[in-house]
Amino acid sequence: MALRPVSWLWEGLSGWQQDRVEAAAKAELARLEGLLALPGGAPRLLADRLTDRLEEAGGEALIKRPYPWLIQRGLVQRQACSDLRCDDGMRLDTGTGCENCANVIHIRRGWRTQAAADVDREQPGLDGEARPQAVEARLQEYAALDAEDFVWRREQAALKQSLRAAARAADQERAEAERAAAAAADVVRQALACKDCGQARSAGLCEACDHRRQTETLTVEAGLVAAAGSADLTDPSSIAAALAGARTAIGNATAAEWQEFLRITDVATLEADPQGAADAYAFTAFQTAQQAVGEHRENALTMLRGTPEAEAEARRAFRAEQGRPWFRNNPTGADAVAAATKAADTARDRVAAYLLAARLEQLREQAAARPERPASWAQRLPGLAARPLDADAAGAVIA
Incomplete structure (x- = not known):
């Protein structure tokens, strides 16, 4: 084309x-x-x-x-001016006349006026051919100065462009170095053994131990949500009972899910792959705890929807909706009651969500104020000694 x-x-x-x-x-x-x-x-x-x-x-x-x-x-x-988009006085990007060229023409007309004024002021007695020649000579001086200025501006633009190119190259080089450093660090990290079980080349934490940690975090969260929904926050024993109940429920649910998994899985395959069996059990526990958090949250919201605060807010929302201008003439009509009931339910849900967030925050503050002291080594060593080694992990999990 x-x-x-x-x-x-x-x-x-x-x-x-x-x-x-x-x-x-x-x-x-x-x-x-x-x-x-x-x-x-x-x-x-x-x-x-x-x-x-x-x-x-x-x-x-x-x-x-x-x-x-x-x-x-x-x-x-063919640029008629300094604009890179100018070609014979036309803009390449728009197809219209170049505005910069028009400005150049306007400026050069001003030069002629200024040159004539300068000649009349400096040489008032000129007449005939001498005056136009002096004006043209002054215009040539202006043009030479403008050309020098244009060359300087072009050099400055080229310098700025080269600086930008150098900065981009430096940024690319730095990004490449960072990527190489990250790749090298990742290689080193992948070679680390698991902090919890010591499995080699586990990037510092194997999949099973990672799931165990997440399961513990979710179990604590489920207990807090259960306590926020039903426990008396001023009674430590009530809070402890809610936490223990959630932990027991998650443990029982995990055991049931694992038995169901064993029922549909070849046990011999698990016995042949001890690490795979441990990973599968840890993942089952993680999924069970994750599901338990959602269930406890729904139960807590259901209980908090029936609190006096939620009911009071629901009644206010019901009356406010009935008092709308479009329901004022018939506040007990079917449309008004339906809209008011929906507003009351929304208000009740909003208060329940607020109460749950506030009670969870209070529980976390109480837990932070009473940090648990780690057990002594005399208490921890028997439990660590009883943990099975890799060769016995499959049998322990399946049992």
Whole structure:
């Protein structure tokens, strides 16, 4: 599409010349794409440029040397001003007249006025041909100064562009170094043994132990949610009973789920893979605890919906909805009662959610105020000694 206007000239080029023209056209298309807001318009712009250049030359038949004309005139952008989007006074991105060129013309008209005033002030006696010559000489001085300023600004722009390119290269190099460092650190981390069970190459924590930790966190959360819904927060024994009840329920549910898993699984396969059996049991416990948190939350919200605070807020919302302007004439009608009931339910749910969040926060503050002291080694060593080794893990889990 881009070279279609000069197809006749293309036929007169040698193979080497065609390759050079094609490379120059591709480079110009890539440059034009960078100037356009919307992609895909560069071929049309280059074709329009070649069409205009051919009209200036009087047609393809008058071009005696196609290759130099294409490389030096046809494919080359002719900026009438400093704007990179200007081509013969037209904007490449919009196809309209270049505003910067108009500003240049306006400025140069001002130069002529200023030059005439300077000549009249400095040489008041000039007349005839001497005055226009002096004005033209002053205009040439202005043009030389403007050209120097343009060269300086272009150099500054090139310097800023090179600095930006250097900064981008440095950022890319730094990003590559960070990625390499992260990859090396990950290799080292993957080689670490598990902190809890000592399994080699477990990235510091094997899958089973990770699930055990998460299960413990979820078990504590389930106990707090259960206590927030039913326990007396001023009675430590009531809170402890709720925590213990949640832990017992999760343990019983895990045992039941594991038995169901064993019923549908080949036990011999588990015995042949002790670590896989431990991972499966830990994952079963994790899923059970995760489900228990959601169930305890629903139970707590159900209980808190019946608190006096929730009921009082529901009654206020019911009356407020009945008092709406569109229900004021018939507050006991079916539509009014249905809307008021929905508003009351929403208010009750909102209060229950607020009470649950507040009670959970209170429980966490109480737990933080009374940190549990870790058990002594004399108390912990018997339990650690009773833990099965890897070879006995499958039998212990299956049993």
